[in-house]
Amino acid sequence: MEQQQVMMLTEMLKQMMRGILAKSNVTIHCLAEETVCHADMADRAAHESDRNMMLIMSQRDRIMLEEIRNALERVELGEYGICFECGEDIGLARLMAQPTATLCVHCKAALENERMHVSNPYGATEYLFDK
Template structure:
């Protein structure tokens, strides 16, 4: 991988992180401001369900931020784009689709097949 590729992914990951953090800040603002009283219990239940869903999304985002930080660390260490399983290079298209990945497509496919077999 060229230095320009590393810079591309560093910027991509940083932008992803900033976007996720902004969504989190907006969620906090929305939940702080949204303290409506509902006369109808169904409306209140619907609003609570929506809040719970949004909080689950933010929790997924929190986990993604952790993976983004790990990917940025791998860029700094020089191990970004190398498969943890086989040691081969991860293709640029795969990294563009999932920049936090640690597995090449072959190893990820094998992992998913093993998980599917164990789930049966």
């Protein structure tokens, strides 16, 4: 991969990180200021549901931040854009779509295909998404 492409993807990763950090600051602020008392059970349930969704989304953001940090570390080590499985270059189109990717399209497809097939104890193959 060309140095210019790596620099472009690095900037994309840094923008993603800034966006997530800005969003997480708002989430933390919202959760910290939460002193609402709802008399109505439906309002309380809706509020609790919203709070749980916010917590789930913040957990997903933490995972994404870790993936971004790992990708930036691979850039520093000169290992960015190299498939963990086969050692081949990860295509630019894949990295543009998923800058934190660690597998090339072929290895990712093989992994997904492997996950879709689950063997049952009787030897027959079941498909996870068949039903």
